[in-house]
Amino acid sequence: MSDNQEVQKHELQKIVERAVGQVFAEEMPRLQAQVTQRVLESVPAPAAASSNGADAGSLRRIVASIHAGTTQKEILRALLDGGSLQCERVALFVVKAGAATGWQARGFADDEAVKDFSLDMSAGPVSHAYHNRAATPANIAEMDVRFVEQFGRPTNEQLLLVPLLLKDKVAALLYADGGSTGPLDAAALELLVMATSAWLEVISLRKQSIKETNDVHYERVPEHVPAHLPSDVSQPTPAHAVSSFSDPFAGQTPTPLAAVAVAASPEPAAEVVEVAPPVHAAFAATAAAPATAADPHAALSPEDADTHRKAQRFARLLVDEIKLYNQAKVSEGRRNKDLYDRLKEDIEKSRATYQKRYGTTAAANGEYFQQELLRSLAEEDATVMGANFRL
Numbered sequence: 187m188s189d190n191q192e193v194q195k196h197e198l199q200k201i202v203e204r205a206v207g208q209v210f211a212e213e214m215p216r217l218q219a220q221v222t223q224r225v226l227e228s229v230p231a232p233a234a235a236s237s238n239g240a241d242a243g244s245l246r247r248i249v250a251s252i253h254a255g256t257t258q259k260e261i262l263r264a265l266l267d268g269g270s271l272q273c274e275r276v277a278l279f280v281v282k283a284g285a286a287t288g289w290q291a292r293g294f295a296d297d298e299a300v301k302d303f304s305l306d307m308s309a310g311p312v313s314h315a316y317h318n319r320a321a322t323p324a325n326i327a328e329m330d331v332r333f334v335e336q337f338g339r340p341t342n343e344q345l346l347l348v349p350l351l352l353k354d355k356v357a358a359l360l361y362a363d364g365g366s367t368g369p370l371d372a373a374a375l376e377l378l379v380m381a382t383s384a385w386l387e388v389i390s391l392r393k394q395s396i397k398e399t400n401d402v403h404y405e406r407v408p409e410h411v412p413a414h415l416p417s418d419v420s421q422p423t424p425a426h427a428v429s430s431f432s433d434p435f436a437g438q439t440p441t442p443l444a445a446v447a448v449a450a451s452p453e454p455a456a457e458v459v460e461v462a463p464p465v466h467a468a469f470a471a472t473a474a475a476p477a478t479a480a481d482p483h484a485a486l487s488p489e490d491a492d493t494h495r496k497a498q499r500f501a502r503l504l505v506d507e508i509k510l511y512n513q514a515k516v517s518e519g520r521r522n523k524d525l526y527d528r529l530k531e532d533i534e535k536s537r538a539t540y541q542k543r544y545g546t547t548a549a550a551n552g553e554y555f556q557q558e559l560l561r562s563l564a565e566e567d568a569t570v571m572g573a574n575f576r577l
Contacts, residue, residue, distance in 0.1 A: 342364050501557070502562070
């Protein structure tokens with residue numbers, strides 16, 4: 187290929203990248219809203235207001251947080267964070283090559299212990315949920331004795347297993363129970379898993395659309411590029427093993443346009459850098475907010491510490507929703523330093539929702555909603571909130 191042809195190809199690549207990026211930047215907010223609405227509509231009316239307080243508004247905020255994710259890890263973390271508001275203990279087990287291996291958990295005495303724990307897929311509610319691809323309520327006595335010995339029994343003995351389906355295959359199993367306090371909102375958890383499944387499908391379609399767009403103009407990417415889950419999402423699959431389904435979590439991030447350009451040599455890339463529409467940049471940082479190195483609630487009782495963590499997550503969900511549905515106002519408010527004035531109605535409505543749920547709990551003095559406004563909405567710059575915002 188001549189130098190002139192190389193230059194033309196490079197220029198064409200940049201044009202395609204800009205065009206595809208612009209289309210997704212324009213369409214993704216609308217698509218998010220549509221998926222959220224359809225998932226909520228698919229759930230029977232009683233699920234909209236459960237005895238545990240999972241009203242339609244709070245569920246919508248959790249779904250919005252799930253849909254703010256742009257990578258599989260962000261989406262699954264948001265599912266667990268939101269799920270932990272509907273029950274005491276929740277864990278996600280990724281299904282690969284016929285095995286269900288622990289990935290992350292919330293609310294257990296030792297969340298880290300869930301990692302690498304393999305569920306018994308041969309019997310009990312785990313087998314029923316997997317083979318029937320249906321949510322399965324059960325008694326803890328029906329679980330594998332290894333699980334009970336490792337993690338203990340919930341007080342009311344009840345649990346729920348929900349399969350996460352992708353392309354009609356079970357990609358993961360969500361385990362939930364009431365722990366020591368008892369709440370377990372099965373309907374809400376099923377909805378959140380449905381929302382997660384739907385959004386992972388959308389992300390997959392987005393990746394495929396980008397790939398097909400580039401395949402029209404460029405040669406295909408070499409087949410040596412790895413397409414398995416990263417080690418911190420599931421156990422690596424041996425080269426000779428065959429997955430029971432087409433891996434829906436292939437790769438941690440959507441394939442960037444640069445990765446499907448013609449490769450000069452067949453050497454695998456050392457690192458994949460995500461190229462995502464700029465409209466989602468703020469959400470990625472929020473959905474994947476890192477945990478502090480030391481637990482700030484270590485001195486509290488387990489019950490109070492859990493309340494504080496749930497309040498923090500709920501505040502994050504509320505602010506995520508404000509950002510999701512007011513993207514233009516957020517950008518303009520930051521630029522003009524009048525963010526609070528532009529979003530006052532949404533902020534105060536969400537503040538009231540937060541106070542109603544956590545204003546009289548052990549987390550009341552945490553001011554987590556206010557902190558999240560400054561951290562996520564104002565990006566640690568209180569001046570962008572404007573003169574009418576009070577700390």
